Amino acid sequence: MTHPSDARGDAHVKGRFELAAIRLPVLATFGALVAGLGVGVLLSGSGLSTQVTESVALLGSLWLRALQMTIVPLVASLLVLGLVQMVEAARAGAAARRFLTLVLVVAIAGGVFTALVLPFALAAFPIPETASGFLADDQQSAGEIPGVLEFLKSVIAPNIVAAAAETAMLPVTIFFTLFAVAITRLPQAQGEVLLTFFHALANAMLQIIGWVLWIGPVGVAALAFGVGLKSGGGAFAALAHYILLVSAMGGFVLVLAYALGAVLGRVGLPAFAQAVLPAQAVALSTQSSLASLPAMLESAARLNLRPSTAEFVLPLAVAIFRATSVAMNLAVALYVAALVGVEVSPVLIVTGILVAVIISVGSVSLPGSISFVVSIGPIALAMGLPIEPLALLVAVEMLPDIMRTVGNVTMNVAVTSIVDRTDPN
Numbered sequence: 001m002t003h004p005s006d007a008r009g010d011a012h013v014k015g016r017f018e019l020a021a022i023r024l025p026v027l028a029t030f031g032a033l034v035a036g037l038g039v040g041v042l043l044s045g046s047g048l049s050t051q052v053t054e055s056v057a058l059l060g061s062l063w064l065r066a067l068q069m070t071i072v073p074l075v076a077s078l079l080v081l082g083l084v085q086m087v088e089a090a091r092a093g094a095a096a097r098r099f100l101t102l103v104l105v106v107a108i109a110g111g112v113f114t115a116l117v118l119p120f121a122l123a124a125f126p127i128p129e130t131a132s133g134f135l136a137d138d139q140q141s142a143g144e145i146p147g148v149l150e151f152l153k154s155v156i157a158p159n160i161v162a163a164a165a166e167t168a169m170l171p172v173t174i175f176f177t178l179f180a181v182a183i184t185r186l187p188q189a190q191g192e193v194l195l196t197f198f199h200a201l202a203n204a205m206l207q208i209i210g211w212v213l214w215i216g217p218v219g220v221a222a223l224a225f226g227v228g229l230k231s232g233g234g235a236f237a238a239l240a241h242y243i244l245l246v247s248a249m250g251g252f253v254l255v256l257a258y259a260l261g262a263v264l265g266r267v268g269l270p271a272f273a274q275a276v277l278p279a280q281a282v283a284l285s286t287q288s289s290l291a292s293l294p295a296m297l298e299s300a301a302r303l304n305l306r307p308s309t310a311e312f313v314l315p316l317a318v319a320i321f322r323a324t325s326v327a328m329n330l331a332v333a334l335y336v337a338a339l340v341g342v343e344v345s346p347v348l349i350v351t352g353i354l355v356a357v358i359i360s361v362g363s364v365s366l367p368g369s370i371s372f373v374v375s376i377g378p379i380a381l382a383m384g385l386p387i388e389p390l391a392l393l394v395a396v397e398m399l400p401d402i403m404r405t406v407g408n409v410t411m412n413v414a415v416t417s418i419v420d421r422t423d424p425n
Contacts (some may be wrong), residue, residue, distance in 0.1 A: 001125075001182055001261060003405040005065070007170070007316070010318070017310075021347075024105060026398050027398075028221050029216045029217050029306055029394075029395045030155015030214075030219045030396065030398055031217070032216070032217035032218070032221040032224070032395070032396055033220050033221070033395035033396065034224075035221060035224075035331075035391065036220065036221035036222065036223070036224025036225040036228060037224045037225075037228040037235050037236065038228065038277045039053070039225055039226060039228065040224065040226065040229040040230075040235075041228040041229075041232050041235070042228075042284075043228075043229065044228060044229045044230075044232050048229075051173045051341040051423065053226065053229065054382045055220045056225050056226065056361030057226050057261075058167060059218065059221055059222040060220075060222035060223035060225075060226065060391070061389070063212070063216070063218065063220075063222065063223075064219065064223070064391045064398065066212045066219075066255050067209070067212055067213075067373055067391065067417070068238070068377070068387065070205050070208055070209045070212070071367070071373070071374070071377045071378065071381075072164045072167060072169075072172060072203050073168065073201060073375055074202065074205035074206065074209065075162075075169070075172070075173075075176075075273050075359065075374055075377075076084065076176045076198075076201075077199070077201040077202035077205065077321050078097070078202050078359065078374065079176045079177065079180065079361065080176055080180045080183065080194075080195075080198045080357065081195065081198055081199060082180075082277070082320060083181065083358075083361055084178060084180050084183055084184055084191075084195060085319065085320055086100065086361055087180070087181065087184045088184070088315055090319065092312075093104065095309065095312065095313065095423065095424075096312075096316070096394045096416075096418055097223050098149060098422060099313050099316065099317070099415060099419050099421050100417045102418060102419070103317075103321050103415070105208065106253070106256070106260075106415070107323075107326045107357045107360060108251070108324070108326070108353065110252065110253050110323070110324065110325075110326045110327030110328075110330075110358065110375035111326040111327060111330050111352070111353035111357065112331045112353070113127040113249070113252045113327060114249045114252075114326075114327045114328075114331045114334065115330065115334070115352075115353065117249070117252075118249060118331055118334050118335075120336075121245055121248065122245070122335075122338050124332055125241065126247070127238065127241060127338055128234055128237050128238045128340060129234070129242070130231040130232065130234025130235055130237065130240035131231070131235075131242070131281055131339055134289045138322050139339055143424075146309035155170060155171060155174065156171060156174070157171035160172065163175075163395065164171075169355065169377075169378040169379075169382040170351055170354075170355060170382040171358040172378075172380075173355050173358055173359065173378060173382065175220055176302065177417050178248075179301065181294050184193065185266070185410045192292045197281060205270055206370065209263065209373065210369055210370070213370065216394075216395070219389070220392065220393065220394075222393070223391055223392050224392060227392065236253065239396055242335060242393065243329065243396055243399050243400055244334065246328055246331045246335065246397070246400050247333055247400045247402075247403040249324075249328050249330075249331040250324040250327060250328045250400065250404055250405070250407045251403060252327060252337070252405040252409055253323050253324045253407045254324075254406060254411075255328050256411070257323065257407065257410040257414040258273065258410070258412040258414070260411075260414045260415070260418060261276070261410075261413065261414030261417050261418075264291060264358035264414075264417075264421070264422075265303070265414060265418050265421055266417075267303055267417065272303070272413075272414070272417070274302070275302035275303045275413070276299045276323065276337045276409075276413045276414075277297045277299075278295050278298060278299060279292050279295040279409050279410075279414025280409060280410060280412060282294075282295040282297070282405050282409075283295075283405040283406045283409040284311065284402060284405070284406055286310055286405075287398070287401050287402060287404075287405045288405065289318050289322075289405060289408050289409055289412070290318055292405070292409045293314060293315065293318055295409075296310075296314050296409060296412055296413055296416075297311070297314060298416070299311055299413045299414055300314065300362045300413065302419075303413075303417055305416060305420040306418060306420055306423075308421060309416065309420040310353070310416055310420070312418050313415065313416040313420075314412060314413075314416055317415060317416065319411040320361055321408075321411075321412065321415075322360055322371075322404070322408050323408050323409040323410075323411035323412070323415075324373060324403065324406055324411075325360035325404070325408075326353065326357055326360055328400060328403070328404060329359075329360070329375045329376045330352050330353060330356050331378075332351075332379075332390070332393065333352055333356075333379045333380045333383055333385060334377060336380055336385050336386065336387075336389050336390075337383065337385050339389060340386060341403065342384070343384060344383065348383045351382055351383060351384050352379050352382065355379050355382045355383075356375070356379050356420070357377050359374070359378050360375065362379045372390070372393075372394050372397045373390065373394060376390055377390060
């Protein structure tokens, strides 16, 4: 059977782009983080009553639970929509298949780089001891790491509903990956019905998570207050340490984009750097790949790429490709692992990369705060890591997101250049 991409795919992309227009109180959440930490630092050692501290902690815990409750249905729906779109893109022709191959190579390269380099970076620049305040008292020690055979047994869940209830994200991810591929093999009318359902489910979940993030300043302030009480002023240094290390992993993808664009794009480094600069400027100011699309098309023209290639590949890249996603999202998960003292095995590393690659398909074109929760939560859960620290880290995501957007835009232009230059026609 055939699925016309311009019927289902364009409708899907349009819906995702409309969702990207959601406005979240990012600055207010960041300000609440700073204020909560500051008040907590000022009151640390002041002998606040247990009732007060527990009440504030309860407020933060309820907000965190509200974030968690949307993860499974949102990830499932976005995963199905994104993977179906990728399958349909692969059917569009040789240019699309070359693009998707590059997407996969870049994503895996970013994950491998992070897995190899971040542990050395953490050894050279250890996490400040004050960062332990990001954890609840019952998360201070590492949990039990499953053996290889036990882990492999858990990959396939006999009851997907039970796996979802237990937030066992690896079997859930595998199930919905297969489900998405199965949808593409159904008669078109049946496939459209299922995609309509999942699109509606995604919209509903995004509406809920949008409400939750709107009250994010309250929840973040409550959580940050507890961190300030535990860690004192060192909490600010711990956050700066996190931002720099995670952004550095995205920096690898940015450097890789220059190398690929200059060498495989056959234009040379100075020419590529000059051509992509306007798109980077827009990305830096807007932190939106979608808003940078017109500037990316202009960069493609500066590189003398064929309009037919640029006008096909760049919108597709914006729709289903976030080059920095795997590298930086895995970095966050590994940072949390180091924070709780979990020694991540090679099996868990591979799991993290696999889930990060698949989940990245379903999280593109979403606002940074939402994609942070949707993308990193499943990775951490699949690796057996706590996701509670993410509730605070999302408040500073606006800073690493600068690197994410600039890296994504630069790689989009580089990949478009490669696809055009390698076209045998």
